[in-house]
Structure formats: structure tokens, C-alpha cells
Amino acid sequence: MSDVVDYRPMWQSLGLDLEAHDLLLTAIPQLYADAYLSQQNRPEGMAYLDFVMSEIHGLRIKELQDHKAAGGTVIGTFCLYVPEEIIRALGGVAVGLCAGAEWAYDQVEQVLPRNTCALIKSFMGFKMGKVCPYVESADLIIGETTCDGKKKAYELFGELAPLHVMELPQMKRPQDAALWRGELDRLVIELERVSGRTLTFEALQQATREVNAKRRALQRLNAARAAAPAPISGKDALLAVQVAFYDDVPRFTQMVDKIADELEARVAAGSGVAPADAPRVLVTGSPMSVPNWKVHDLVEKAGGVVVAEELCTGARYYEKLVAEEATTTEGLLDDIAAKYLDINCACFTPNPGRIDDVLRLAREYKADGILHYALQFCAPYQIEATTVERAAREAGIPLLRVDTDYSMEDAGQLGTRVEAFLEMLQG
Numbered sequence: 001m002s003d004v005v006d007y008r009p010m011w012q013s014l015g016l017d018l019e020a021h022d023l024l025l026t027a028i029p030q031l032y033a034d035a036y037l038s039q040q041n042r043p044e045g046m047a048y049l050d051f052v053m054s055e056i057h058g059l060r061i062k063e064l065q066d067h068k069a070a071g072g073t074v075i076g077t078f079c080l081y082v083p084e085e086i087i088r089a090l091g092g093v094a095v096g097l098c099a100g101a102e103w104a105y106d107q108v109e110q111v112l113p114r115n116t117c118a119l120i121k122s123f124m125g126f127k128m129g130k131v132c133p134y135v136e137s138a139d140l141i142i143g144e145t146t147c148d149g150k151k152k153a154y155e156l157f158g159e160l161a162p163l164h165v166m167e168l169p170q171m172k173r174p175q176d177a178a179l180w181r182g183e184l185d186r187l188v189i190e191l192e193r194v195s196g197r198t199l200t201f202e203a204l205q206q207a208t209r210e211v212n213a214k215r216r217a218l219q220r221l222n223a224a225r226a227a228a229p230a231p232i233s234g235k236d237a238l239l240a241v242q243v244a245f246y247d248d249v250p251r252f253t254q255m256v257d258k259i260a261d262e263l264e265a266r267v268a269a270g271s272g273v274a275p276a277d278a279p280r281v282l283v284t285g286s287p288m289s290v291p292n293w294k295v296h297d298l299v300e301k302a303g304g305v306v307v308a309e310e311l312c313t314g315a316r317y318y319e320k321l322v323a324e325e326a327t328t329t330e331g332l333l334d335d336i337a338a339k340y341l342d343i344n345c346a347c348f349t350p351n352p353g354r355i356d357d358v359l360r361l362a363r364e365y366k367a368d369g370i371l372h373y374a375l376q377f378c379a380p381y382q383i384e385a386t387t388v389e390r391a392a393r394e395a396g397i398p399l400l401r402v403d404t405d406y407s408m409e410d411a412g413q414l415g416t417r418v419e420a421f422l423e424m425l426q427g
């Protein structure tokens with residue numbers, strides 16, 4: 001059915017470069033087929049995510065256009081700290097815009113240094129190359145003062161798209177919490193302006209419940225991965241979180257709950273996707289945006305299984321929930337501010353919470369080893385890798401450091417290192 005729909009008029013109306021976009025749409029299905037469809041014994045419920053991926057620039061974009069036509073807004077985000085609850089409560093659909101593929105680097109490198117991290121170059125490239133229908137659908141894009149690269153790139157990005165930047169403090173003292181709470185008020189004002197609506201308690205409460213339900217479904221799916229054999233591959237679990245950033249919230253929640261049901265049945269039956277003695281790996285570090293499946297693919301094709309991610313596209317996204325007990329808008333906003341500031345990103349200093357999370361997740365998911373993944377030129381994660389490595393050593397957990405980018409040039413060399421690491425874990 002879906003392949004007979006002609007989305008080209010929609011893409012054209014969004015101002016996409018159709019020729020370049022065609023090239024992108026040829027590359028992603030190939031990558032997906034190689035990384036995903038080649039896997040054995042996948043949970044049946046993954047068919048939903050396969051479908052979502054096959055319609056990533058089609059049906060979902062059409063839904064966003066319909067939402068806008070009905071008076072709603074589309075709000076783009078680049079970071080986990082931007083509260084989806086507030087966007088939803090004001091009639092917005094939040095879509096994650098971080099990009100995971102090299103695109104239009106020739107244009108990007110005219111405005112950004114070559115030694116900028118791949119994630120930033122990619123989102124600039126998707127905008128400059130006019131190939132991202134999500135960016136082009138957005139009524140507003142929300143940036144944030146996290147790492148220096150993003151912060152400065154937003155100044156240039158803001159020349160190309162409507163942008164609001166939230167000031168995220170980089171420490172977690174009471175004065176930082178107060179600053180952050182004020183930023184939520186500024187965000188409300190900006191979203192009220194863009195949407196033409198006024199924030200109500202009922203809408204914020206409902207949005208909070210819906211987003212919590214989405215995170216709970218992901219918690220269930222991921223909890224099953226503590227079993228041996230693992231009932232789902234790391235690649236599939238990673239994809240579920242990547243899709244959570246842009247899919248319809250209630251529908252996604254329902255479908256992920258179905259996958260979780262299936263995984264719980266698999267665990268009860270002792271069946272899984274890898275042998276029970278396959279080396280179990282926890283991945284931690286920089287975020288992995290669609291279609292960046294490189295590290296998981298290398299680990300799992302080498303016979304290991306990724307059992308958890310301490311990533312923004314992993315546990316950092318779904319583990320913490322907003323308290324639902326508040327009875328006023330102000331109270332709910334306080335709880336939202338507290339939940340988001342509690343995320344442990346390497347942009348914060350000091351950041352002991354992340355070290356605790358890595359060690360706790362390694363324990364909970366019975367990881368044999370940790371793979372620390374950082375994008376090249378991502379100073380926060382590359383530097384914090386030293387602290388994580390030290391803590392892992394003290395805890396007696398082997399750790400492999402991988403610094404890479406989105407190209408496949410180093411795949412052979414990385415594959416060899418990953419294989420040697422997995423052998424060591426088995427030995």
C-alpha cells in the first residue's frame with residue numbers, strides 16, 4: 001500500500017531538494033536492510049518499527065502536515081533536556097532532529113570547522129542540503145546551551161530556521177536549578193506565542209502522563225534485556241528509543257508495550273536472539289541518532305550482544321519520569337524542571353551521576369564489558385571517558401574506548417578491536 005503513495009508533491013512543498021533527497025532515500029533502506037533485516041529471530045513486534053522506518057519520510061511527515069493543518073505545531077529539538085511535555089501540552093508534536101549520517105559536508109565545512117563532531121555537522125548538513133522534511137516541517141526549533149559546538153552552531157543554524165535557545169546550566173546547584181526553572185517559563189512563553197494557545201494545567205498533566213507512559217513502555221522493553229539469553233538485540237532496542245523521538249506518542253507506547261509483552265514471554269520461555277553465553281556489552285557515551293547503528297552492528301555481528309545503553313538514545317531517555325502528583329501548573333513545571341535537570345550529560349561538571357549510572361546499569365544488565373563510544377571532536381564524552389574508564393577499572397569491568405564518526409572508513413579496524421575485546425570477555 002505504502003509504496004504506491006506519491007509523497008513527492010509533499011516533499012516539494014516543503015522545499016526539499018528532491019534529487020538529493022532521492023539519494024538519501026536510496027541509502028537508508030540499504031543500510032537498514034543490512035543492519036536490521038539480516039538479523040535472526042527478531043521479535044514479531046519489531047515489524048511495527050520496520051514499518052515506521054520505511055515511512056520515516058513518508059507517512060509520518062504526512063501526519064505532521066495533517067497535524068499542522070488541524071491547527072497544531074511541529075517543534076524540532078536537538079537534546080534530551082528539552083521537555084516534550086510542555087511542547088505537547090501546547091498542541092505541538094516534538095520531533096528529534098539530531099542526525100546520524102554524513103550529508104552535504106562540502107557545504108557544512110564552509111561554515112563550520114572540519115573538526116566539528118559528526119552530529120553537529122550532520123544536522124547542519126541536513127538543513128543546508130535541504131533533505132530533512134522534519135526540519136522543514138518545524139514551526140520552531142529549540143536549541144540549548146550544552147556543548148560549545150552545538151551552542152555556537154545554533155547561531156548559524158538560527159540564520160536558516162526559526163530557533164529558540166534554552167540556557168542549560170552546567171552545574172546542578174540550587175542557583176542552577178532556579179535558572180533552569182526560569183528557562184521553562186521562557187519556553188512556555190515562546191511556545192504560547194508560536195502555537196497561539198495558553199498553557200493549562202489539564203493539558204500539561206495529560207501530556208506528562210502520556211510521555212511518562214511512553215517512557216514506562218521503554219522501561220519494560222529494556223528490563224527484559226537483563227535476561228540471558230537476551231530476548232532482543234541491542235540494535236532493535238536502540239531503534240525503539242531512536243523512533244521514540246519522533247513517532248506519535250500514544251501509538252508508539254501501545255506498540256512498544258506489545259513488544260515488551262513478547263519479550264517477557266521470551267524470557268519466561270528462555271529463548272533469545274543470541275546464545276546465553278554470548279558476551280554482554282553495555283554501551284555508553286555520545287548519542288546515536290538514526291541511521292547511526294555502527295557500533296551496535298559491529299558488536300552484534302562479531303557475536304556479542306548489547307544489553308543496555310547509557311546514552312541519550314538509551315537509558316538516559318527513558319529511566320526517569322516526571323512526578324505526576326502536582327495539582328497546579330507551577331507545581332508540574334517544577335517537577336518537569338527537576339526531572340530534566342536530573343539527566344546526567346557529560347556537558348555537566350562534575351558529572352558523578354553518569355559514572356554511577358554506568359556502573360549500576362552494568363550490574364543490572366549483567367554486562368561482561370563496557371564499550372565507551374564517543375564521537376570524534378566530542379570533547380565532553382571523549383574527556384569524560386577517562387573518568388568512566390577509571391571507575392570501570394576499579395569495579396573490575398573491562399572497558400573498550402571507541403572514538404569514531406559516521407563514516408564507515410574505520411569499520412574494518414574497529415571491527416578487529418571489537419572482536420578482540422569480545423574474545424577477551426569470553427576468555
Ligand code: BJ8
Nearest residue numbers: 079080117146147286312345378
Ligand atoms: S543531553 S549528550 S543530546 S547535549 S556529540 S553535539 S555533546 S560534541 S549531543 Fe547531547 Fe543533550 Fe547531552 Fe544528550 Fe556536542 Fe558531543 Fe557533538 Fe553532542
